[in-house]
Amino acid sequence: MKRALVSVSDKKNLVPFVSKLAKYGFEIISTGGTKRVLEEAGIETVSVESVTGFPEILDGRVKTLNPFIHGGLLGRRDLPEHVATMEKLHIKPIDLVCVNLYPFKETIEKPDVDLETAIENIDIGGPSMLRSAAKNFHDVTVVVDTADYASIIKEIDEQGETSLETRAKLSAKVFRHTAAYDTLIATYLSEQVGVEAPEKLTLTYELEDTMRYGENSHQKAWFYHDVLPKEYSIANADQLHGKKLSYNNIKDADAAIRIAREFSEPTVVALKHMNPCGIGRADKLEQAWDLAYKADPISIFGGVIVLNRKVDLNTAEKMHKLFLEIIIAPAFDDDAYEVLAKKKNLRLLTLNFAKKDELMKKELVSVMGGVLVQEQDVLQEDPQKWEVVTQTAPTQTQLQTLLFAWKAVKHTKSNAIVIADQNRTLGIGAGQPNRIDSTKIAVKHAHGFINDETVMASDAFFPMDDCVQYAAEHGIKAIVQPGGSIRDKDSIAMADKYGISMVTTGIRHFRH
Template sequence: MTDLHPVRRALLSVSDKTGLIELGKALAARGVELLSTGGSAKALRDAGLTVKDVADVTGFPEMMDGRVKTLHPKVHGGLLALRDNEDHVAALNAHGIGEIDLLVVNLYPFEAALERGADYAEMIENIDIGGPAMIRASAKNHGFVTTVVDVEDYDALLAELDANDGQTSYAFRQKLAQIAYARTGAYDAAVSTWMAQAIGEETPRRRVFAGEIKQTLRYGENSHQKAAFYTDGSARPGVATAVQLQGKELSYNNINDTDAAYELVAEFDPAEAAAVAIIKHANPCGVATGATLLEAYQKAFDCDRTSAFGGIVALNQPLDAATAEKITEIFTEVVIAPGASDEAKEIFAKKKNLRLLLTDALPVSRAAITAYKQVAGGVLVQDKDVGYVGLDDLKVVTEAKPSDEQLQDLLFAWKVAKHVKSNAIVYVKGNATVGVGAGQMSRVDSANVAASKAERMAKELGLDDSLAKGSAVASDAFFPFADGLLEAVAAGASCVIQPGGSMRDQEVIDAANENGIAMVFTGMRHFRH
């Protein structure tokens, strides 16, 4: 095997015809013989190019609705033969098999069919067989054969040929071979995942995960960690599908926090009220709804002005000029929204480092998707937490009954608690968080942290009483003892929402009754680790 190998004969067979004609013309201009199949051959021929049909090479016509066309020794022999192996060369000559030096293939659009909701029969027909077989054969023989599976590599291929007088280097072929195997791996992952879902197999024996590079990141959570951002092929609106209008490149932490912010703000229906979530280190430091985005932003900001500095802001409605002006009063890392007015864009343009991400829509908060978490030697897989609790799901367990206004705040607090790292305690008043306690090892500590934030912000706002006075408090899991509830009562909470289910539920209920506060059980917890 030599480092450089000439490209004299190419096989082009693509479902995505983007750039095909230009590539075909460029290869022909470099003296490369073109082989092709079906629609690709027709497209090249219609463009005036000389093309030999694979059927003419194999001596067999395409059959079975195109299912059988390239599965033939005269194709795979031409791809797999080692050019420096005498026996392989002798076999080529004995059977009249021509070498194929370049394979350009992209696969049947299985993922696109999946995205548009094709039925089972159509999905089966979109499983490519010949394409992956050729790709794997070609990539295996990368010592001599160049394999191209992505349209975005066409220009790189032509540049490589020009740089090496019609030849490709071993390093180039290696790189494309790796890309090729990743593509067939991702394709098989999509097929196997779809089929498991289609037949109701919730925990298949083998599970495959795949992603496509979207961005190479400067570093990960810390500067000594390498990192990259991959998309999973889904169309779920969010940071992966957003268009960045301005600002510096997103960092690992920016992406993580922006995702947390947008998933949280999507809990609130934009048709009912404007909502704003401000996130810091993947936890909300302020969440609110209002008649306008400006009102919601101010209420969210007033929950924890200190933590909001350098935070991530998510909106459930298109960004308007008034809200944009307010946001730019402090340093903000990222703003993500389902759209923005021209006036808002102009205001943000003055803050060049402020990243503005726009999406076409909000993620569906109750859409069933799969969540993954890597652990040493394995991957934890679960359904995303899409648990929902409405008024009819609440069970009042105390002598005091919550008022309609309290019920509204309780449900608001419950939505937010779902997005706070456990142990989570959230104080809410007037559809706005007034204190958030996140990630403490003790629920009492979380209640205390949230209360201290509410008290501190009250002083900053010039108020005599803590913001938590008269608030509704949510706990993401049950109170194992009454001490956590009593901490909330001491902070000024007037009602509580929690899952219930503790061995000491009655002790906690008794404590609530003794203090004259209302408490409701949800029967559902929202741990978030």
């Protein structure tokens, strides 16, 4: 008679699966709550204790860690010496293992969980059985995923047993599963004891979707989400309408919500190819949209829009006139949704903006042969710590506008220059190999809108005074930049020459 050991935390679809195994002549070994559920369903089981001859001890911490279990899993049927040893010691083979693990993830997701409770939900016996069975996949079928129940039963029903190919695939899945489980534990415990830079970086993600393609149509791509994703993330957004998000959509949407996170007043962010093309803020959302649109009515075409307030009908009707890829907001009024949903491909997403300030995890960037890890740039700006370095000081209004521009330039690809007035960006120069070219691009876009309240922000210091001169000659009245160049005095002198104010922050915001 074949034997199956069944011990699961997730009992979904368990009874139909095990009843089929019993029908096919498997003796069912089980323990604890799993045994009770099976017996209540009328399925005859054998206790683990009767197999091991040893009682469950230490509050259930030790019950399957026994040679009669692991010998039955690891013994190779094709090696005479293994078979002889098993017969000598009265160890019977176990042919199928169905185990899923203590709910560690679900436990640590609870906001009030304590360390002791988390530790008690670390499974030891389960991963041990899974690994033993997976190692011996030539002889043992190992099941860790309830989604595999039906296909396993189908294969046994049609062939009398699982194939070696199936057992090998199930084995690989087990090692992925236990690796992810251990990673979650390692990450949690490392955070508990304050390990900032572990000597081993263990990461685990879950497949969210298979992309149609990556950055380009010839590249395959997949979207994996964090096992414990933050609520304010694209991974946790709800898509209400439109076609599937693409690889580039996800990257752009992520960049856009990072910008929107900076603002609390009604704000609209328009983004194109990882750079903002317009940011507008106002007392009402519709006005904020008008400002963001006017910032660059050309680049916004095909862009990603993030609005940090519920979308109303008037704002929706204005957006409906344009071709847009994605609109993200906390919610949509029913009539606003009805208007926007007329475009079948337009992606409409909702996101929990109330969680925008939750503690961010470190971010990763892949490079050939490795990965870079850093904290997210979520520094809270404090203009009170900025230093006025010119003879002319900014007005209070200019200072508020400088802060607005500084938040915008923080999320623009370096070298980055942003020109803005009090409530919107006017010109953005991004990603140029030199700063003066970024300045010229920003000034060009802002042409015709520059007035006495117009300011400029630079994400890093000015290596020369040419950017300041160019800005001043084109009407800029105040500048914010980190400072720190060995030629800061040249830029300061140039600002003084034109009578404009300049403040330094002491902090740069490179975004590569």
